[in-house]
Amino acid sequence: MKTPQQLYEDWEHAHWAARDIDLSRDPEHWSSMDESERNLLYFVLSSLMVAEERISTQFCGLVLSQDDEEEGSFLSTQLVDENKHMQFYARFQNEVVADPAAIGAHVARAREVLGDPFRKVFDEALVEAHDRLRREPDNREAKVDFVTIYHMIIEGTLGITASHFLLDFLEERELLPGFADGYGRIAADEQRHIAYGTWFLREAVAEDPAMAELVRARLIDLLPAVAESVSPPSEGAWDVLGVEDGELGAYGLNALTRRLNLIGVSLG
Numbered sequence: 526m527k528t529p530q531q532l533y534e535d536w537e538h539a540h541w542a543a544r545d546i547d548l549s550r551d552p553e554h555w556s557s558m559d560e561s562e563r564n565l566l567y568f569v570l571s572s573l574m575v576a577e578e579r580i581s582t583q584f585c586g587l588v589l590s591q592d593d594e595e596e597g598s599f600l601s602t603q604l605v606d607e608n609k610h611m612q613f614y615a616r617f618q619n620e621v622v623a624d625p626a627a628i629g630a631h632v633a634r635a636r637e638v639l640g641d642p643f644r645k646v647f648d649e650a651l652v653e654a655h656d657r658l659r660r661e662p663d664n665r666e667a668k669v670d671f672v673t674i675y676h677m678i679i680e681g682t683l684g685i686t687a688s689h690f691l692l693d694f695l696e697e698r699e700l701l702p703g704f705a706d707g708y709g710r711i712a713a714d715e716q717r718h719i720a721y722g723t724w725f726l727r728e729a730v731a732e733d734p735a736m737a738e739l740v741r742a743r744l745i746d747l748l749p750a751v752a753e754s755v756s757p758p759s760e761g762a763w764d765v766l767g768v769e770d771g772e773l774g775a776y777g778l779n780a781l782t783r784r785l786n787l788i789g790v791s792l793g
């Protein structure tokens with residue numbers, strides 16, 4: 526398992542700029558897509574944007590809670606990454622979709638469709654855990670809880686599921702090459718973030734086995750909302766993705782379980 530210092534060094538080598546992604550071919554793709562493809566992408570992109578806005582603003586508390594310089598170095602890179610991801614989505618909206626009224630309507634609709642499960646994870650659990658960590662950066666339990674929500678649930682289960690299926694879909698249909706390039710780089714950044722979360726929780730549990738129960742309780746609290754978030758927003762909504770209804774949930778849970786084994790937490 527990589528240490529924060531190694532993950533920081535990986536970041537130096539993997540550096541990319543949102544401004545440099547070539548989006549020139551995407552507007553043509555966007556306007557020639559069929560209705561079902563465009564609706565799916567509107568929904569997924571709106572969800573990503575709503576989530577990333579939360580993700581990039583609810584993070585600095587973790588940077589403050591760093592235990593040493595190496596961890597602080599890595600966490601600073603993650604803070605920059607999350608803002609870069611938001612910048613990339615904003616660029617895609619402005620240069621490819623280029624329809625602020627439609628974007629506004631789709632974002633509002635995504636919020637409504639995602640509804641309570643999304644609010645429970647992002648607006649309640651994440652925001653409350655972040656506020657607590659910001660007030661008490663030395664509180665171990667607060668840090669463990671925050672990393673469980675942010676790195677295990679949001680990045681390690683929801684994010685990884687969205688990127689796996691969406692990147693496959695775009696590649697198979699040869700759609701939106703610029704977006705696929707940027708989103709692929711975002712997914713690679715997320716692998717580093719998740720690796721940090723796994724490292725941190727493993728250390729925390731090894732130091733104090735009682736932390737395992739804290740991780741487990743939070744996961745059990747949020748997993749029903751996670752399962753609902755990846756279920757089709759309406760009957761047959763995932764048909765265009767070409768996946769079975771339970772496939773996304775199963776993929777996410779499998780990814781999460783693999784990490785929990787490394788950390789030493791069992792859900793059963």
Ligand SMILES: [Fe+2]
Nearest residue numbers: 580606607610
């Ligand atoms: Fe991100």
Ligand SMILES: [Fe+2]
Nearest residue numbers: 607680715718
């Ligand atoms: Fe991330």
